[in-house]
Amino acid sequence: MIEVLNEDTVRNWFGNRGYPFDDDSKIKYKVLNIKGNRWIFIHDSKDEYDEVELYYMNTYYCEPYQYWSLKGFSWAKNNLTKLIKKIEE
Numbered sequence: 001m002i003e004v005l006n007e008d009t010v011r012n013w014f015g016n017r018g019y020p021f022d023d024d025s026k027i028k029y030k031v032l033n034i035k036g037n038r039w040i041f042i043h044d045s046k047d048e049y050d051e052v053e054l055y056y057m058n059t060y061y062c063e064p065y066q067y068w069s070l071k072g073f074s075w076a077k078n079n080l081t082k083l084i085k086k087i088e089e
Helices: 007-015 077-088
Strands: 027-034 037-044 051-056 064-069
Touching: 007 027, 007 037, 027 077, 037 077, 051 077, 064 077
Parallel strands: none
Antiparallel strands: 027 037, 037 051, 051 064
């Protein structure tokens, strides 16, 4: 299920873990909640590698599990769910 978080909540989650975004960064993100496990796919407009990163949110740590090139990346729920299932295997 897609979970709706406002941008300030997302920025604070990263900032509270030592990874703040620049104030003028444009971020795009989607949060999925799968059986109580919250995952966030996020892209920062200032990312030098122009990647979408995946983070597990049920932790105090901020460590990417995987990343993909933004070019051609599908933000569709079915695709995001499939990518998370591969990580959980």
